[in-house]
Amino acid sequence: QFTATSISCDDNTPNTxxxxxxxxxxxxxxxxxxxxxxxxxCAAGQPVTAALEMYRDSFLSKVPALTAAxxxxxxxxxxxxxxxxxxxxxxxDPSSSSKxxxxxxxxxxxxEARAADGAPLDICYHLLRLYSGNSLSxxxxxxxxxxxxxxxxxxxxxxxxxxxxxxxxxxxxxxxEEQLNVGFAAQLEQAxxxxxxxxxxxxxxEAGTREAAVRAVLQRRSVSLGKSAxxxxxxxxLTERLAVPEAWLHEAAAxxxxxxxxxxxxxxxxxxxxxxxxxxxxxxxxxxxxxxxxVLGRAVERLGHFVTELARDGRSxxxxxxxxxxxxxxxxxxxxxxLDHMLNNQDSMSMAxxxxxxxxxxxxxxxxxxxxxxSPNHRLCQAEMSSKLANALLVLSEANEQGGPLFHLPxxxxxxxxxxxxxxxxxxxxxxxxx
Numbered sequence: 094q095f096t097a098t099s100i101s102c103d104d105n106t107p108n109t110x111x112x113x114x115x116x117x118x119x120x121x122x123x124x125x126x127x128x129x130x131x132x133x134x135c136a137a138g139q140p141v142t143a144a145l146e147m148y149r150d151s152f153l154s155k156v157p158a159l160t161a162a163x164x165x166x167x168x169x170x171x172x173x174x175x176x177x178x179x180x181x182x183x184x185x186d187p188s189s190s191s192k193x194x195x196x197x198x199x200x201x202x203x204x205e206a207r208a209a210d211g212a213p214l215d216i217c218y219h220l221l222r223l224y225s226g227n228s229l230s231x232x233x234x235x236x237x238x239x240x241x242x243x244x245x246x247x248x249x250x251x252x253x254x255x256x257x258x259x260x261x262x263x264x265x266x267x268x269x270e271e272q273l274n275v276g277f278a279a280q281l282e283q284a285x286x287x288x289x290x291x292x293x294x295x296x297x298x299e300a301g302t303r304e305a306a307v308r309a310v311l312q313r314r315s316v317s318l319g320k321s322a323x324x325x326x327x328x329x330x331l332t333e334r335l336a337v338p339e340a341w342l343h344e345a346a347a348x349x350x351x352x353x354x355x356x357x358x359x360x361x362x363x364x365x366x367x368x369x370x371x372x373x374x375x376x377x378x379x380x381x382x383x384x385x386x387x388v389l390g391r392a393v394e395r396l397g398h399f400v401t402e403l404a405r406d407g408r409s410x411x412x413x414x415x416x417x418x419x420x421x422x423x424x425x426x427x428x429x430x431x432l433d434h435m436l437n438n439q440d441s442m443s444m445a446x447x448x449x450x451x452x453x454x455x456x457x458x459x460x461x462x463x464x465x466x467x468s469p470n471h472r473l474c475q476a477e478m479s480s481k482l483a484n485a486l487l488v489l490s491e492a493n494e495q496g497g498p499l500f501h502l503p504x505x506x507x508x509x510x511x512x513x514x515x516x517x518x519x520x521x522x523x524x525x526x527x528x
Contacts, residue, residue, distance in 0.1 A: 118176055119177070121177070122178055123179060123180040126152070130144040134147050135147070141224070152178065152180070179214070180215040181215060182216065182239055185212050213236070213238040213239050215239060216239040216240040220234055231265065235250040235273065237250055245276075246280070247276050247280055251277040254273060255296075270297075270298065271297055274297050278290040278306070282310060291337065292335055294310065307341065308341055311341055314345070315346055315347075340368070344366075346361075360383065360395075363375050363383060375399070375402075376403055379396075379399050380465055385473070388477055389470065389474055389477060400419050400422045400423045404423050421460050424453060425482075428454050431446075447489070450489075454485055454486055458482050461475050462475060
């Protein structure tokens with residue numbers, strides 16, 4: 094065979110010369126050993142596959158290990174080793190091969206996944222096997238240990254797989270493909286590159302699994318969805334290049350805002366829920382955490398922003414108990430707006446406008462008590478709203494009595510009657526009632 098030869102030492106005794114076989118591939122690294130098979134062991138027309146199979150047989154076979162002492166003394170060799178160097182990865186230390194074992198991946202035969210000494214095989218060797226038609230080598234090539242001593246480092250494995258898929262090679266099973274994507278995404282997220290972790294997860298084929306994985310990363314990294322330049326760049330990458338729905342980002346931001354126990358946190362939470370299209374959740378936040386604070390803080394304009402957003406484009410039809418919640422605040426905001434406009438532009442107001450405002454306030458006075466009153470602030474908010482409505486009706490009545498521009502206002506109710514309809518507590522009410 095071309096990989097071995099025999100030599101003899103002449104001691105002038107015919108036919109009794111001791112001989113020893115020299116294995117020519119011992120001492121060569123695996124690439125050179127493979128090259129010897131390709132250049133000298135194969136005919137000109139044979140493919141690389143033939144040389145690869147010959148080399149594979151060589152490193153799987155065991156032969157006597159040749160030493161300098163053995164050559165000099167022609168001693169019988171008892172130690173055996175492969176005829177050719179197995180295709181170990183560059184980082185592998187042969188002296189530790191008997192002590193190390195990765196324990197990763199499926200149960201694989203020694204000839205396919207590992208050398209006889211238990212060492213992993215080089216990623217380049219697996220790629221040659223894949224080129225030769227061995228589809229199982231794809232799985233072996235993607236094991237991190239075939240290229241790096243860090244068995245959790247999936248950088249090369251993931252990128253190599255994307256290249257092979259783009260070239261049209263056979264794909265992994267859906268379960269193993271998902272495992273590779275999730276593993277590399279976790280590595281990126283751990284390194285702080287969470288937006289690129291989302292990029293990797295977007296390669297998951299199954300839509301439901303992909304959405305759940307991406308949402309989970311966004312939820313964990315919701316605090317990173319801020320206003321800095323890097324955060325803005327990350328969000329642009331997600332929405333513009335990766336086509337991640339903006340609603341997912343807003344939901345994640347809402348998760349972070351929900352942890353802030355302050356009015357600013359409640360306002361941010363409501364804004365994010367509105368942007369995410371979560372109408373019922375936003376309505377609940379406005380009723381339970383925002384409305385009372387805004388009314389008592391004389392920030393009715395801010396309250397109007399939230400409730401009018403909920404009332405737009407038929408959104409209120411999808412909100413539970415809208416009539417006894419957000420609708421009351423919408424009407425209250427509208428009434429205050431109309432009153433301010435009317436008082437500032439009395440000369441241009443028509444009788445129909447005045448009657449419409451009066452009717453709205455009287456109707457609203459009977460519905461304020463339907464709002465949630467689970468806390469002292471809620472009850473105080475109801476009293477404040479009722480007091481504003483009663484005083485507003487009183488202003489209109491006084492304008493009528495004094496012959497002002499609103500003299501056509503029908504004065505059909507006494508002030509005390511209006512305050513009673515508003516269900517004001519005894520310690521609350523307009524100044525006339527208390528007087």
